[in-house]
Amino acid sequence: MPPRPGTAVALALRVARQSAPSSSIKSTSSTFVRQPSFPQCRQFGNLFKPPTPARNASPSTTQRTHWQYFSQTATLALSGRPLPQRRSVFLNFAYRTAAVFGTGVGFVGILLAAFFVYDSTTYKESITIGDCHVSETALSPPRGGPKNLPIVRALLDDDDSEQTRMRKDKPRLVILGGGWGSVALLKQLNPDDYHVTVVSPANYFLFTPMLPSATVGTLELRSLVEPIRRILSRVGGHFLRASAEDVDFSQKLVEVSQTDASGQEARFYIPYDKLVVAVGSVTNPHGVKGLEHCHFLKDINDARKIRNQVIWNLELANLPTTSDSERRRLLSFVVSGGGPTGVEFAAELFDLLNEDLTRRFPRLLRNEISVHIIQSRGHILNTYDETLSKYAEERFARDQVVILTNSRVQEVTEDKIIFSQKAEDGSTVTKEIPMGFCLWSTGVSQAPVCKRIADKLGSTQNNRHALETDTHLRLNGTPLGDVYAIGDCSTVQNNVADHIVSFLRGLAFKHGKDPETLELHFYDWRDVAVDVKKRFPQAVSHLKRLDRLFHDFDKDQSGTLSFGELRELLKQIDSKLTSLPATAQRANQQGIYLANKFNKLAHCAPGLKANDIRDGDLDEACYKAFEYHNLGSLAYIGNSAIFDLGNGWGFTGGLWAVYAWRSVYFAQSVGVRTRVLMAMDWLKRGLFGRDLMSF
Amino acid sequence: MPPRPGTAVALALRVARQSAPSSSIKSTSSTFVRQPSFPQCRQFGNLFKPPTPARNASPSTTQRTHWQYFSQTATLALSGRPLPQRRSVFLNFAYRTAAVFGTGVGFVGILLAAFFVYDSTTYKESITIGDCHVSETALSPPRGGPKNLPIVRALLDDDDSEQTRMRKDKPRLVILGGGWGSVALLKQLNPDDYHVTVVSPANYFLFTPMLPSATVGTLELRSLVEPIRRILSRVGGHFLRASAEDVDFSQKLVEVSQTDASGQEARFYIPYDKLVVAVGSVTNPHGVKGLEHCHFLKDINDARKIRNQVIWNLELANLPTTSDSERRRLLSFVVSGGGPTGVEFAAELFDLLNEDLTRRFPRLLRNEISVHIIQSRGHILNTYDETLSKYAEERFARDQVVILTNSRVQEVTEDKIIFSQKAEDGSTVTKEIPMGFCLWSTGVSQAPVCKRIADKLGSTQNNRHALETDTHLRLNGTPLGDVYAIGDCSTVQNNVADHIVSFLRGLAFKHGKDPETLELHFYDWRDVAVDVKKRFPQAVSHLKRLDRLFHDFDKDQSGTLSFGELRELLKQIDSKLTSLPATAQRANQQGIYLANKFNKLAHCAPGLKANDIRDGDLDEACYKAFEYHNLGSLAYIGNSAIFDLGNGWGFTGGLWAVYAWRSVYFAQSVGVRTRVLMAMDWLKRGLFGRDLMSF
Secondary structure, three states: OOOOOOOHHHHHHHHHHHHOOHHHHHHHHHHHHOOOHHHHHHHHHHHHOOOOOHHHHOOOOOOOOHHHHHHHHHHHHOOOOOOOOOOOHHHHHHHHHHHHHHHHHHHHHHHHHHHHHHHHOOOOOOOOOOOOOOOHHHHOOOEEOOOOEEEOOOOOOOOOOHHHHHHOOOOEEEEEOOOHHHHHHHHHOOOOOOEEEEEEOOOEEEOHHHHHHHOOOOOOHHHOEEEHHHHHHHHOOEEEEOEEEEEEOOOOEEEEEEEOOOOOEEEEEEEOOEEEEOOOEEEOOOOOEOHHHOEOOOOHHHHHHHHHHHHHHHHHHOOOOOOHHHHHHHOEEEEEOOOHHHHHHHHHHHHHHHHHHHHHOOHHHHHHOEEEEEOOOOOOOOOOOHHHHHHHHHHHHHOOEEEEOOEEEEEEOOOEEEEEEEOOOOOEEEEEEEOOEEEEOOOEEEOHHHHHHHHHHHHHOOOOOOEEEOOOOEEOOOOOOOEEEOHHHEEEOOOHHHHHHHHHHHHHHHOOOOHHHOEEOHHHHHHHHHHHHHHOHHHHHHHOOHHHHHHHHOOOOOOOEEHHHHHHHHHHHHHHOOOOOOOHHHHHHHHHHHHHHHHHHHHHHHHHHHOOHHHHOHHHHHOOOOOOOOOOEEEEOOOOEEEEEEOOEEEEEOHHHHHHHHHHHHHHOOOHHHHHHHHHHHHHHHHHOOOOOOO | OOOOOOOHHHHHHHHHHHHOOHHHHHHHHHHHHOOOHHHHHHHHHHHHOOOOOHHHHOOOOOOOOHHHHHHHHHHHHOOOOOOOOOOOHHHHHHHHHHHHHHHHHHHHHHHHHHHHHHHHOOOOOOOOOOOOOOOHHHHOOOEEOOOOEEEOOOOOOOOOOHHHHHHOOOOEEEEEOOOHHHHHHHHHOOOOOOEEEEEEOOOEEEOHHHHHHHOOOOOOHHHOEEEHHHHHHHHOOEEEEOEEEEEEOOOOEEEEEEEOOOOOEEEEEEEOOEEEEOOOEEEOOOOOEOHHHOEOOOOHHHHHHHHHHHHHHHHHHOOOOOOHHHHHHHOEEEEEOOOHHHHHHHHHHHHHHHHHHHHHOOHHHHHHOEEEEEOOOOOOOOOOOHHHHHHHHHHHHHOOEEEEOOEEEEEEOOOEEEEEEEOOOOOEEEEEEEOOEEEEOOOEEEOHHHHHHHHHHHHHOOOOOOEEEOOOOEEOOOOOOOEEEOHHHEEEOOOHHHHHHHHHHHHHHHOOOOHHHOEEOHHHHHHHHHHHHHHOHHHHHHHOOHHHHHHHHOOOOOOOEEHHHHHHHHHHHHHHOOOOOOOHHHHHHHHHHHHHHHHHHHHHHHHHHHOOHHHHOHHHHHOOOOOOOOOOEEEEOOOOEEEEEEOOEEEEEOHHHHHHHHHHHHHHOOOHHHHHHHHHHHHHHHHHOOOOOOO
16 A cells, blocks of 8 residues: 655655655655554554454545544554665665655745634724714813913723723823833733823834844844833723823823824823832933034934945945045044944944945045044943953954044034043143044933923932932822832932931931931841831941941940931941932833832722821832842944943853853744844845945 | 664654563564564674674674774664554554654754754955955046946956956956846856946845735845846856946947046946847826826835834824824825736735734724725726636725725825726826825836937837847947847837838849839738848748738739839738736846847858858848747735736636746846745744734
């Protein structure tokens, strides 16, 4: 009974047999049919009617039921028939390889077919949605609030489904901004506890760490962004594309603005029960003139502009009518700021010029290209461990990327950049570089809306660069549990001293004592320390040796700490606490922290409110304070990457490190979609290189 | 000797064994090791030292050479050991499936690993190109020509390599434009016959047929474009990003312009031996007011603008402060022009709104969306067979896409479109539709540079819409063999009558006769017909029944055709010849035609020139006239596609036709890169849908 090969395995066997020299085919096929396949058939026969002799097992037998026939052929189809054994190792090897290859190809084919089957189900025929109910308030929101603007108490899709209808009565959680913090919050939040509304001028989340890769086409723009709505769908949230302008804390209203089709600005209020400010930051101009001649790298559009500009410069430099000096200027790329963004951009740019430009443009251009990094500090990547930044510098030096340290940009003009450089002897000299492209990436500063909020809150906000929050991420100066601030736009205030002092004052007055005359014994001090640790997790590491601290600051050796001595002690701890870095990592951790807290609050808050725990400080009552864990930072520096794991740990490496660097971000990426796209892009780059097209 | 499973096959077996119920494992593994694997080992043993008994075959044996050991393990690794046979059909089936699956996964794994290995070789370390020689003329081109502009006789990369240096002395082929015609030409041209220079304002080739798909994100922009330089690399050509402004035919100079970095326009000359004008066409405004409120769809940037506008409208419509009428306006999409572009855009737009919008936006929006197509003719797709366009209309009707036929747009304003519609009774009524988006796709008209050229050539150019060429695609009025025009910017002149008449005149004068009195007998007429067929391939189909034609036009039954009668005959044929469609297909065929001719000319021209064949008409001497073959046209109309194969043939279909439509364009796509990207995009759409992000 010759087998009917139907599957990949069988196919592969056929391939193998064809691929073998004709001389061997006969004997092969004989092996193929004779020796192992018959015993099998007999077995199958036995399966169905044990006593039946072998010959009856052949398909010709008629007593078979359809079911038996099916199951047998199915099994036969994938039968584990042994591959033919030739006396030649190579022949055998060929068989095996062909078998595996054939099966593999078949497998891929099946996957492909499966996709097409699935794909064919994704084309919706025209669907008519019947009337859908929309509340009157949603269609024409009533006016009110301090500025008598429309107050959006209901949204167009509040009644679209059962779930959304159910969420209408939940507390309103309004999130300003769609960056790392917000998205982390949204991904962690319980679906049914809040009526979530996100307000942002961009309807996508941007995976900022990879932005430099997008400026030269290593990654495509759309691989770095994820629609906010897609992320929101899990919590059934709503999205409004508008910009936050101001907040009214007393009436709990966010004022947002949107320019309509005719270019008119329309403003309205969004009411909130809980507000999360996560609007991020803006580029820091450092008061330098002529920044309109620079590119920035905050947004996805910046990336596209940069890509076009770079290619445009190359095209101009390629024209024979371009003078030699002009050509050199066009091909002089300057990066102002030696932070991760600037450095990674320089690295990516260099890759583009080195790997792709050389293939498609005249060699002359490659020779006249120059890349400069202007850094105000003594090293680039100065937040990294020094050995690492040194490594990066050597690396760039080898790649003919010039690094100008201790240099401050004075002014940028259309065709050159003027900067002053500190020499070894401390004297500063003013220099200039002709440039055809300048990237400005010198840190961040506060967004206008944050300034407005800070001003409103007055004395409780004393930081000119960010909104101050307590360690529960609550915006200082606002009613407890109403407003939170996370991400670049915020900073956690570590006012250990003030806090504890006021706390002690309260204590002292309770005991009817004057706080100034209060004397703490060691056990009092220990209690204070516990309280501090609880409220300021960042301070824990500085409160290890309580006894030593006590002893050190007990100046008068009285065995007790006076009020003044205690303040001194805590002040010193304050000074040791550094403010958190403005990184995606921090925003992400804060977002997750808030989500977890909100999830908890949604359930334990009511009960606590009832019996007014800790004078209404619900956050503290049911969740711990925020603690930042540094997971290290990494940077791509051109065919090589550096990893700083904190506390002096870290490593550098070549290509393998680059792959590692990629896989880290691949894992951190927001969703399946972006991961797939990223992978596709890297595949593209590998196969076809970056395309030098500008549009 | 227990086998060391190392490959996918072995792995799969392990999987199978695990997947089997524990009870069976023991017996399985015994089958696994015992019965089939030992005989094999013996075989291998024999391979190396025939007399050796089996036990020596085990790896422990020490007489083996490394090579033997390797080859054996390699063979073993891929050994064709039979899969274990269980008494249960299902268990067996499970084994087989697991084996195939395992092998498949392994295979994919191997592919992946292979890619990474390859990828790792694509990262270039910093390379220093030594000095490269660039001729003085290239660096500072000498001035000259009628306007005393720089004449670019040498390019920056003329001396970059041996090949380019060799090509310097070849005839200079200058191609204006980088569309279908140019690219077809470039892909067909012999690499070493010409010094090729392409001049175009865009440094990429755009795959226009798929442009509508890019407007909604079914395909990504970069999947539709291919860098011209990549296409040029095969023929070692040069690319200059500039726009052609004018041509000086006497001095053989193309005048091109380019705006430099400071926004100044720089002009220069490019000398040519052969010039191909393939600059395409521009949108036809039809003198309608307010087109600045419309979008067009000629360029890749148009596609992005459209995509952003559509999403922006949705976002605005999503705001609760947007009034209901305004919302309806924002969601009213109007397409002016029922040609393939307009129709396919409408279809794609409808897909977006139907498949993706409904998932992410309030249901209200879906209900208030309207799509209109305004068509001046009686049917949309009027170039297609009527049954097909009817089918399309029904299709759209079902999808609630309103088609307004016999309608002409009068004016477009910021928020509405005013048009006049012819009623059944011939009366015209003026109507208006409020609109938030309008696409203007009502045919093409002549590009400015073509107008300039036509004016220069005066009476030899009488077509107001395109440059006239003879059937050898030579621009009428220019020295033979110097200038060619192909694609949308050109039209092939079928002046059979004039041509033949002048031809006869020559003949008549040779015989010392007055042409007016010339009488043609049937055999003379046959010769004339042959000549006509040769020069005007399009006319062949109209010259089938020579005798009948002769008889019909021999009015006076004289048995001969008088000069006048002949002219009448040929005039009638003229009238039957239609001008070629302005399609990618035609441009493509013309490009290939020119390439083949140039390849021939490069070799036979010199010889022919020597002995001055056919008064210097080299083209005619060594290559046939251009003949257009209609390969049919196809269009996507929303989850369905129509194919018009010409002469009344054609078919329509649902999803399968859509896949067919895609595969046609997939096959026609310019290169591997674009194909891979297209496939990736379709995969993306299938898995994640279209993303509704605008930037």
